[in-house]
Amino acid sequence: MLRLPSFQLEEPKSLYAALVLLAEAKGEAMVIAGGTDLLPNLKHGLFAPKLLVSLARIEGFVGIEEEPDGALLVGPMTPLARVAESELVQAKAPALAQAASLVAGPQLRTQGTLGGNVMLDTRCQWYNQTHFWRQSLGYCLKKDGTACHVVQGGKKCVAAASNDTAPALMTLGATLRFERLNEKRELPIKSLWSPDGIWNKRCDKDELLTAIRIPAQDPGHRGAYGKLRTRESIDFPLLGLAARLTLDHEGRVQDAEISGVALAARPSPVRGVADVLRGTLPGTAEFDEAVEAAAQLAYKQLRPLDNVPGSAWYRREMVPVLARRTLQAAAKGEGPVHPL
Amino acid sequence: MSARDQHGLAAPHGEFQIIGKPQRKIDGAAKATGSALYTDDLTLPGMLHAKTLRSPHPHARIVSIDTSAAQALPGVHGVITGKDLPTPYGVIPWTPDETALAVDKVRFIGDEVAAVAAVDEDTALRALELIQVEYEVLHSYQDPKEALERDEPTIHQNKRGDNVSKRVKLDFGEVDQAFETSPVVIKGDYSFHGSTHAAIEPHCALAQVDGDGLLTLWSATQITHYVHRALSSVLDLAPHRIRVIQPAIGGAFGGKSDPFSLEFCVAKLAQITGRPVKMLWTREEVFYAHRGRHPMEMQYSLAANEDGKIQGVDARILIDGGSYSSFGLVTTYYSGQLLTGPYDFPTYRFDSTRVFTNKPPCGPKRGHGSVQPRFAFEVQLDELAEKLSIDPIELRRRNSLGPQTKTVNGQRITSCGFDECLLQVEEASDWKNKRQSLGSGKGVGVAGSMYITGTNYPIYPNEMPQAGIQIKVDRSGVVTVFSGANDIGQGSSSMVAYVVAEELGLTLDMLRVVAADTDLCPVDLGAYSSRVTFMVGNAAIDASRKLRKLVVGSLAKHWDVEERRVRLVKGEALDLEDPERHMTMAEAFQIAEVEHDTLGATGSYNTPTLGGDYRGGSIGASPAYSFSAHVVEVEVDEETGRIDVQEVWCAHDCGKALNPILVSGQIEGSVYMGIAEALYEHHQTNRFGLHSGPSLLDYPLATTLDTPEIKSLIVESNDPEGPYGAKEAGEGPLHSAIPALSNAIFDAVGIRLRHLPFTPDVVLRALREKRANDNQAPSPGSDA
C-alpha cells in the first residue's frame, strides 16, 4: 500500500475553532472533509500539509434544509449519498441529485461530501500519479515541474475540473458561503471558477466552504445530468453535462442552460442555449430541432483536452450526444443519462 | 506411461459420493470470514520491512550506485544492490536474463535497482531517496517493430546482436500448395493489446533465517518449486537449506508464476540482517512486475474449399515481450502450437517472433500465448463463413477434428466434446432465431477453442514425476494429505480433498490438506498450464488407492470376508452383505495399522511421451485437451460506439466436473476476464515509456455492473486418462469469448473488429468509416 505522509490532525467541534486553526496555520493547513480525494492525493505526494483540519465533527455541517422561500441549504459535510437519495433534492434540484448519484461508487459516496466535491482538486493523467511516476516523468507545471504534457509548450495548467456536482449546481444558480476568521462572503458558484488548473477557484486556500445554497426554482424547472465514463461505476467523468429547462405555464421553454465538466480547468456553461430553445414545446419536432441546435452549440464550445485518460477526440464527439440526451431527459423529467 | 498414471473413470465403489456433486471449498469459510492468513498477515518478532528502488528510465546503463547515505540512516538495517545478487535466473532455464536487482542495466521504468530493509516502511522509503544512482540513458524501444528492425542498442546481449527474444518457425504439410489450389483464400491483419492479471492480492514475501542459517520464505507464489530452485541458485545456498511456503493467496492468474525480485531481496536481507524481512508491493509495483498478456500483431491467411473445409493456415506473428524473457520461449511456441484444434488443418505454418522492448515484462496470463492467435483465427473463420454464406456454427462443425485424432502438428487428441459444446451454445442461446435477425444494433457471434491440460514439458528437463501426493493417517480418523500444488483460489487443495475422501470413504471434515510447503509436501511443478487437476488429481487417486488396498485388505481379514464385500463410505466401513457389520473409519484405520504398522501412502503422476517428433514438438503437447464454444449477444449503440454485452453462453468440455460449482466458477471467471480485457483494459506505456496508469482507477477492470449475464454449460467428455475423466476448466473458457464478441459486433452492425481493445472510440471510428463507405458505394448505374 502507498504510505500517507505524516501530518497533524485536528478535529474541531465548532466552526469557530476550525477557522481559528486555519488562521493560525498560515497556509500550512488543509481541510479534510470525507478525505476521498485528499487522502489519495496525499499518498501521491501532491500536497504535504503540516496540519489537516477535519470538518467531520463540526456541528451543523451535515444536513439538507428547506428555507422558508423554498431554497435548499446544504451543509458542506453532507455525504453525496444523502444528497442523491434526498427526496427534497430529487424534487427541487433533480440535476444535483442525479450528479451526486453518479460520483465514484457507493462506498465513496457514503464517505465523500458535497463540500469536498465542490472543492475537488483538478485532475490530469500526468498529475494524479505516484511520486515515483511523476519523478520518472520529470513532473509537470502543476507540481514540481516546468512543462505541461497536455498542451505541449503550454504555459498554463489545463488539468480538468472533474467534479460531477459542479455543472449541476451551476445550472441551479447555487451560491456558496465562504468563511474565514471574522470574514464571510457569498459567491455564486458560476463565479467560483478560474481557468488555471493549478488552482481553479477564485477563493483563497484558507477559505472554508460553509454552506451551499440552492435558490428556489421556478415551478417549471426541469433538470437532468448526463455522464460519460469508462465503466458504469467508480470512474471520474470523461465528460459531464447538466441541463436545465424552465417551462412556462403552457409548457414551452422559457429559459434553458447547459454546463459541462471534465473539459479543461473550469466547468463551463454553453452560451446561447436559451436562445435556441426558447418558445419551443417539448415533445414536438420543433423542440427536437432546437435541442439539436443546442447540442451543436455545445459541440462548438466545449472542447475536452487530453488531460484526463482516454481519447479527447471521443469525448468531444460525445458532447452533442450527451447534450441532446440530457436536454431530452430534462424535458421528460427523466435522467440521469448514464451509461451513455 | 505406467498403470500408476491411469485410473479409469469409475467410482471406487459403484457410485460417486463426493465427486461430481456440488461441494464447498475446504478454505471457503476461512476466506469468507477473514481468518485465512495471507502472506502480508504474517508478522514475526523483530521483523523488518523492505522497499525497492526502481529505475526512472526505460533503458539506461547504471554508471554508479552510492548507498552510503541510506546505510547511515537510523533505522536502516540493510541495503542491497545488484552486486549482492548477481546470479541471473529465469523461470525457463534456457533464458536466464533476469537478476534480482539490476546489475549493470535497467530495462524498463520500474526495473528493480536496490532494496532496503528498515524498522518500518517509512524509514525504508526515506532511505531509498538517499540512494544515489547515476544513469547513462540509452535509446528506448516502445514499439516492437522498431525493436525488430533496429539492433543498436540491444536490450539484452545475444549471439545475433539483435533484440529478438525467440523465433519459432514451423511448417506442417504443403502449405503453399494448399494456398495455390484452394478456391477461397482470406488474409487479414489482427492485433491483440496488452492486459494484466490484476489479482486482488499484491505480491508479498517474508523471509526468516533461523539460528542454523535455515532460510524460510513465505511468498504469494503460484510455483513454490521454481522459487525454491531459483533461490538456491541465486543465493548460492543448498536447496535443503531453504524452505518455501505459499500461504493463502489472493489470486494469481499467471501473474505469480515467475520468481520475483522481492523473493530474493527479502531472503538476502534476512541473511544480512539476521532478522525476518517482509516486502509487500504496492499496486503500482504489481503493474510494473506485470508478466501479463503479450501484445501480438498477427497476419493470418486461411485457405479453404467452397464448402468451408479448411485447407491451410499460414500465420506470421510479432510478439511484444517487454523487457525480459520470463516464459517467452514457451509463449512463442504456444502462439503457434496451440491453434491446431478443435479444427482439422491439413496444412499449417507459423512464424512467430518475440522481441524485447523497454516495457514491463510480459509473461503468462490465463490462456498463455494462445488467447491472441485464437482471437485472430476465430474472427477470420467468421469472415470465411460470411464469404461463403455458411452459418458460422455449421462452418465450425464441418471442420471439427473430433475425438481420438491427431492434429497437424502431431498432438494427440483423446477425448473431445467440441461438437457437443457447439450444440449446447447453439441451443441455449437460441442461435438460429437470433443470428442476422435481432434487429438494429443487436447481434450474436460464435467462436470455439481448445486448450491444454498441462504439458509434458516440465520446464527443466527431468524424468521424475510431475506431481506427487503423500497421505498420512491418524488413529482419530483424520487423514492429512500433503500436496505440492499451489491453490491460487482455483480450488486445487479442495480437489485433492474430494479425491482422497472419495477413495477412502471419508467425509470432507476428516480431511486436512497441507499444500505448497517445500519442507512438508512432495514436489509439484505448480499452478500453470492448467495442469493441476489432471496431474495432482491422478497422483491423489494413485496414493489413495494404495492406502485403500491396505485398509480394505485388513478389514476383509478382520471380518473374514472377501475384499469385494468391504465398502468404505461416508466415514464408515461396512460389509455389503451383512448390515450388522460396520465400524467407523477411525476404527478401520486402527485395524489396518495393527497389520501394516504406521499407515501412509504416496502417489505420483507423469505424462506419457507426447508431441511431434521435431524440435519444440513437446511444447504444448498435453495429455488431454479441453474444448470450449462461446456465443455472445451484444447491443451496439451506433451513435456512441458503446458495446453492451447482454449475455454470454459458454459451453466447456472439462472432461468431468469433479465439483460442478468450481467448474462453473472457472467458466464465469474466464468469461468475465475475457470480455473485460476486450472492452476496457489496456496495459500499455505512454510516449515517455511510462506505464500509462498503474492503478486500479486508471486500469479499468469491469465492475459487477459492467459484467454480462453468463451462462455456463458443462460438457463432460470423460477423458480416458484424466482423474475420473477430468481435464481442465481454468483457462480454456476464456479464449473464444473474445472472438465471439467481435463476431457478434459484426452480426450487429456490420463492422469487423480485428484489433483489440474494442473501446467506444475505436468502435465509433469503425462505424463512421463504414457509414462513409456505404454512402460512397457506387449506386446502380453509376460508372464508378
Ligand SMILES: Cc1cc2nc3c(=O)[nH]c(=O)nc-3n(C[C@H](O)[C@H](O)[C@H](O)COP(=O)(O)OP(=O)(O)OC[C@H]3O[C@@H](n4cnc5c(N)ncnc54)[C@H](O)[C@@H]3O)c2cc1C
Ligand atoms: C476511485 C475514486 C473515484 C472517484 N470518482 C469521482 C467521480 O466520479 N466524480 C467526482 O466528482 N469525484 C470523484 N471522486 C472524488 C471524490 O470522491 C469526490 O469528489 C468527493 O465528493 C470528495 O469529497 P470528500 O468529502 O471526500 O473531499 P475531501 O477529499 O475531503 O476534500 C477534497 C478537497 O476539497 C477540500 N475541501 C473539502 N471540504 C472543504 C470545505 N468545506 N471548504 C474548503 N475546502 C474543502 C479539501 O481540502 C480537498 O482539497 C472519486 C474518488 C475516488 C477515490
Ligand code: SF4
Ligand atoms: S494540464 Fe496536466 S500536465 Fe499540464 S500542467 Fe496541468 S497537470 Fe500538468
